[in-house]
Structures are given as structure tokens and as C-alpha cells.
Amino acid sequence: MVDINRAASRIAVIGTGAIGRAVVHRLLGAGRDVAVWNRTESRAADLVTAGARRARSVREAVSSSTLILLTLTDYPAVEQCLAQLDTDLSGRTIVGMYTGTAGEARLAARRVTSLGAQYLDAGIQASPETIGTDAATILYSGSRHAFEQHTATLELLSRPRFVGESPEAAAVWDLALFGVWYDAQLGLLRALDAARAAGIDVTEFARTAGSQLGHVVTAVSATVSELHQAAYPPGPANLTEHLTVVRHLIDLRAGRPLGDGGLPEVAARLDALIAAGRGGEGLTATVG
Numbered sequence: 300m301v302d303i304n305r306a307a308s309r310i311a312v313i314g315t316g317a318i319g320r321a322v323v324h325r326l327l328g329a330g331r332d333v334a335v336w337n338r339t340e341s342r343a344a345d346l347v348t349a350g351a352r353r354a355r356s357v358r359e360a361v362s363s364s365t366l367i368l369l370t371l372t373d374y375p376a377v378e379q380c381l382a383q384l385d386t387d388l389s390g391r392t393i394v395g396m397y398t399g400t401a402g403e404a405r406l407a408a409r410r411v412t413s414l415g416a417q418y419l420d421a422g423i424q425a426s427p428e429t430i431g432t433d434a435a436t437i438l439y440s441g442s443r444h445a446f447e448q449h450t451a452t453l454e455l456l457s458r459p460r461f462v463g464e465s466p467e468a469a470a471v472w473d474l475a476l477f478g479v480w481y482d483a484q485l486g487l488l489r490a491l492d493a494a495r496a497a498g499i500d501v502t503e504f505a506r507t508a509g510s511q512l513g514h515v516v517t518a519v520s521a522t523v524s525e526l527h528q529a530a531y532p533p534g535p536a537n538l539t540e541h542l543t544v545v546r547h548l549i550d551l552r553a554g555r556p557l558g559d560g561g562l563p564e565v566a567a568r569l570d571a572l573i574a575a576g577r578g579g580e581g582l583t584a585t586v587g
């Protein structure tokens with residue numbers, strides 16, 4: 300039986316890929332006691348040389364630690380590691396540090412709490428190089444008690460941000476934030492592709508495209524305020540005018556490698572709102 304008090308400052312990092320390695324180096328650099336386990340044992344060898352304790356199994360890593368970080372590829376990998384645990388894990392906190400879905404976060408939380416441990420789901424808004432710097436943000440959700448208990452350790456890795464007690468909150472934040480980036484970056488790529496296909500100088504075009512992205516950024520707080528107030532003023536264009544442009548864009552993007560970006564669904568939504576007599580409203584009405 301492990302003495303939880305004696306093990307209070309002990310951390311286990313399960314999975315020493317790019318993120319796991321950065322986490323271990325940061326924790327060792329702060330003088331923390333860290334056990335490591337990696338499926339491919341040889342990939343953790345240099346971390347052991349650097350001062351980490353090698354655990355011979357997931358079970359050994361977990362049993363000797365109070366804070367267990369699962370820095371793994373995805374939920375199936377998390378599930379495979381959790382499946383190796385069947386003892387009472389009370390007093391421990393397990394953190395799922397991987398990019399996953401809301402449903403996966405709920406499953407992980409159920410699994411971990413059924414073993415008696417506290418669960419935190421983490422959304423990593425960071426690259427390995429930024430771990431331990433102010434440029435890294437890691438979002439956590441699940442047990443508030445576990446978050447507060449381990450805040451000092453989590454602060455070594457990034458600016459930690461607790462986003463809710465439902466286990467899936469961090470996954471939703473994480474994916475939605477990735478979505479903002481993908482939509483903007485893919486929108487830019489579609490625009491550059493269309494310009495280039497038409498023989499336009501993309502360097503010159505890109506300068507104006509950059510200003511267009513800036514308009515989205517400056518409109519963020521006004522958009523949120525419209526959602527809060529459920530009031531959708533037209534701004535630069537109303538829904539009827541937007542529909543005309545969206546249809547032209549579908550035409551411009553036809554046959555291009557990145558497709559139309561879901562604009563036919565947007566056009567259908569605009570059509571429905573216009574048919575409902577809301578054609579004079581602004582774009583935020585599409586999700587209002």
C-alpha cells in the first residue's frame with residue numbers, strides 16, 4: 300500500500316512523446332520527483348538519465364504517484380493505459396492531456412472516478428517548445444478540488460486555466476479554439492488558391508486578405524454582445540445581401556482542392572431565415 304502523504308509531491312508522466320518529454324524536462328528542472336513510463340521503453344531512456352524514475356508498468360507509475368499526467372496520442376491510448384489499472388486509486392489525480400472529443404472526456408472521467416481517483420481533462424493550447432513558458436495555455440476541466448490541489452504543479456507547465464466542472468469543458472474549448480484557427484487559415488488558403496488560379500499576384504492579394512482577417516478580430520466583442528442581447532443588426536450587410544455573396548463564393552470555389560467550406564449549408568440557413576422574414580438582420584442571426 301502506497302503512503303499517499305509520503306508520495307504527495309510525486310508525479311507520473313505516462314507517454315513520453317513530444318509533449319510528455321517537454322513536461323518531464325520542465326518538472327525535473329523545477330526539482331520535482333517524476334516517474335516516467337512509455338510504451339516504447341527506449342524513448343524514455345534519456346529522461347531517466349536526466350533524473351526521472353523509470354516505472355516498469357503503468358500500474359507502477361500510478362501507484363507511486365499522486366498526480367498522473369497521461370500525455371498520450373489520443374483517447375484509445377488513454378483507455379489502454381487506464382485498462383491496466385484495477386486497484387483503489389483514491390487520493391490520486393489523473394489528468395488526460397490529449398486532444399479528444401467531449402464524449403471521450405466523459406468516458407475518461409467515468410473510468411478514472413470509478414477507480415476512486417479524481418479526473419481532470421486537459422486541452423493543450425501549446426507546442427512542446429512553449430511548455431513551461433507564458434506562451435503556453437493549458438485548459439483544465441473536471442474536479443475543481445483536484446485542480447486547486449495541484450495548481451502549483453500545473454503552473455510549472457503553462458498558464459493553467461480551469462474552464463468548468465463538467466469533464467468535457469476543456470475538450471470543447473480546445474476543439475472550438477482549434478476550429479477558429481482552422482476556419483481562418485483554411486479560408487485564407489481558399490482565397491489564395493482562388494486568386495492564384497485566376498492569375499492574380501498572391502503577394503499583393505495577401506496584404507488585403509490580412510486586413511480582412513483583422514476585421515474578424517476587431518468584431519469579436521461586438522459579435523459576443525449581439526449573441527448576449529439576441530439582437531442582430533445588419534452591420535455592413537444584411538442576410539439577403541450575404542446570401543448573394545455566399546452563392547458567388549460557392550461558384551468561385553467549385554472544383555478547387557479545398558472545396559466550398561460548407562457554404563451550401565450556410566446558404567440554406569440564410570435562405571431559411573430570409574423566408575422567415577429576417578433578411579434584414581446581420582450574420583450573427585445564423586446562430587442566434
Ligand SMILES: NC(=O)c1ccc[n+]([C@@H]2O[C@H](COP(=O)([O-])OP(=O)(O)OC[C@H]3O[C@@H](n4cnc5c(N)ncnc54)[C@H](OP(=O)(O)O)[C@@H]3O)[C@@H](O)[C@H]2O)c1
Nearest residue numbers: 314315316317318338339371372376397398423425426427
Ligand atoms: N505536439 C504538439 O505540438 C501538440 C499541441 C497541442 C496538443 N497536442 C496533443 O497532445 C497529445 C500528445 O501529443 P504529442 O505531440 O506528445 O504526441 P507524440 O509525440 O506522438 O507522442 C504520443 C505518445 O503516446 C504514446 N502512445 C500512443 N499510443 C499508445 C498506446 N496505445 N499505448 C500507450 N502509449 C501510447 C506514444 O508512445 P510510443 O513512444 O510508444 O509511440 C507517445 O509516448 C496529442 O493528443 C496531441 O494532439 C500536441
